[in-house]
Amino acid sequence: MSEKLTVRQQQVLDCIRQFQNDTGMAPTRAELAELMGFQSKNAASDHLRALERKGCVRLHNDRSRGIQLLDAALWPDDELPVIGRVAAGVPIEAVENVERSVPVPQGLFRQRPTYLLRVQGDSMKDAGIFDGDLIAVRKTSVARSGQIVVARLDDDVTVKTLKLSPQGATLMPANEDYTPIRVSPDQLVIEGVFVGLIRDAV
Amino acid sequence: MSEKLTVRQQQVLDCIRQFQNDTGMAPTRAELAELMGFQSKNAASDHLRALERKGCVRLHNDRSRGIQLLDAALWPDDELPVIGRVAAGVPIEAVENVERSVPVPQGLFRQRPTYLLRVQGDSMKDAGIFDGDLIAVRKTSVARSGQIVVARLDDDVTVKTLKLSPQGATLMPANEDYTPIRVSPDQLVIEGVFVGLIRDAV
DNA sequence: ACAGCCACTGTCGAAATGAACAGTGCCTTT
DNA sequence: AAAGGCACTGTTCATTTCGACAGTGGCTGT
Numbered sequence: 001m002s003e004k005l006t007v008r009q010q011q012v013l014d015c016i017r018q019f020q021n022d023t024g025m026a027p028t029r030a031e032l033a034e035l036m037g038f039q040s041k042n043a044a045s046d047h048l049r050a051l052e053r054k055g056c057v058r059l060h061n062d063r064s065r066g067i068q069l070l071d072a073a074l075w076p077d078d079e080l081p082v083i084g085r086v087a088a089g090v091p092i093e094a095v096e097n098v099e100r101s102v103p104v105p106q107g108l109f110r111q112r113p114t115y116l117l118r119v120q121g122d123s124m125k126d127a128g129i130f131d132g133d134l135i136a137v138r139k140t141s142v143a144r145s146g147q148i149v150v151a152r153l154d155d156d157v158t159v160k161t162l163k164l165s166p167q168g169a170t171l172m173p174a175n176e177d178y179t180p181i182r183v184s185p186d187q188l189v190i191e192g193v194f195v196g197l198i199r200d201a202v
Numbered sequence: 203m204s205e206k207l208t209v210r211q212q213q214v215l216d217c218i219r220q221f222q223n224d225t226g227m228a229p230t231r232a233e234l235a236e237l238m239g240f241q242s243k244n245a246a247s248d249h250l251r252a253l254e255r256k257g258c259v260r261l262h263n264d265r266s267r268g269i270q271l272l273d274a275a276l277w278p279d280d281e282l283p284v285i286g287r288v289a290a291g292v293p294i295e296a297v298e299n300v301e302r303s304v305p306v307p308q309g310l311f312r313q314r315p316t317y318l319l320r321v322q323g324d325s326m327k328d329a330g331i332f333d334g335d336l337i338a339v340r341k342t343s344v345a346r347s348g349q350i351v352v353a354r355l356d357d358d359v360t361v362k363t364l365k366l367s368p369q370g371a372t373l374m375p376a377n378e379d380y381t382p383i384r385v386s387p388d389q390l391v392i393e394g395v396f397v398g399l400i401r402d403a404v
Numbered sequence: 405a406c407a408g409c410c411a412c413t414g415t416c417g418a419a420a421t422g423a424a425c426a427g428t429g430c431c432t433t434t
Numbered sequence: 435a436a437a438g439g440c441a442c443t444g445t446t447c448a449t450t451t452c453g454a455c456a457g458t459g460g461c462t463g464t
Contacts, residue, residue: 024270068226
């Protein structure tokens with residue numbers, strides 16, 4: 001996107017955000033200078049111009065407190081694809097699999113998901129993951145023991161809790177009607193890790 | 203919440219919110235008058251004073267654009283408040299209860315939620331609602347049997363499945379360690395219905 | 405060495421803004 | 435019938451606020 005901010009500029013931006021959070025309005029140049037400890041209001045002006053140039057902020061000419069935070073630019077909420085049924089042998093993110101797409105704002109989940117996956121079956125119901133739920137998945141090929149992962153097993157995509165032990169890897173369901181699946185490391189392909197869940201009530 | 207607004211006052215409030223959404227700042231009295239079609243900016247001033255008196259807005263003296271939208275009026279288009287701990291006796295949406303706010307895009311849930319509620323306890327774990335989850339709640343005072351509702355019982359807020367029968371209402375937990383709660387209709391206050399869920403993995 | 409960015413101090417005038425004062429007419433409640 | 439809230443018009447005035455101009459010193463890349 002735009003240029004990187006200097007440390008000072010980031011501080012100024014945070015300061016503006018804080019002020020706006022507290023008072024519901026943007027600071028004037030004088031207030032900003034006061035908050036940042038500047039002797040001159042022009043220091044604030046300079047910073048604002050820099051922030052505008054770098055695309056973080058929009059300044060409305062001749063309007064008091066005319067500082068509009070362009071957080072949309074900083075935190076773009078892109079549309080994430082919803083992966084429905086995954087066809088055998090096809091990469092999980094292939095277009096054929098995309099059911100629709102949903103806007104997911106930055107910050108909704110602490111870890112940014114790469115895509116959403118429509119859950120099929122209730123093998124994870126004791127972990128609160130139900131048939132039809134959307135799970136937010138961060139694409140990665142490594143996972144720690146205990147994480148809920150999206151794994152591919154012989155062209156089949158499944159969601160399970162990963163257990164790693166000296167004896168090998170196990171994919172644990174969270175439903176007593178299902179049995180754990182032992183896998184050899186070379187057979188197991190991690191597609192991503194579970195970072196969140198979205199459920200839509202009927 | 204405080205006093206009811208007149209139609210005109212509601213229009214003014216909406217106008218302010220719209221302006222703030224578009225420009226990132228509150229309107230001046232002159233701008234507000236222009237937007238509302240007033241010939242005199244004092245008309246805007248009068249409305250602002252009324253809105254302040256009714257608790258919808260806070261006016262910062264002698265500060266330009268010093269209009270701070272309060273509580274319910276504040277909640278911008280797609281930012282929903284997250285209600286954390288609910289203090290006894292306090293309306294559920296009171297500012298004191300708001301933990302933070304989270305952007306929730308239109309269309310993420312089929313029914314638009316009014317707010318998000320942080321779940322405490324695991325009384326609904328068999329329904330896939332876990333401790334710490336955020337549930338999306340649509341504010342309403344009526345609910346159908348079988349819906350998951352947010353109910354208030356003697357200053358206590360609880361999430362349960364509502365069962366209505368000729369004998370009365372029952373709040374059903376989804377966890378065998380908890381027992382159903384029978385309530386008389388006059389004792390039961392429905393705060394809203396469950397329309398969705400957001401979970402953030404650690 | 406010199407240009408260019410960064411991070412400031414200090415001053416000034418013009419435009420933007422809030423707030424107070426003085427009215428009007430229409431309601432509703434008492 | 436009087437009182438009070440609501441919804442405005444119209445005006446003036448003190449402040450606030452922005453934006454432009456004039457400088458300083460440090461640091462970085464070329």
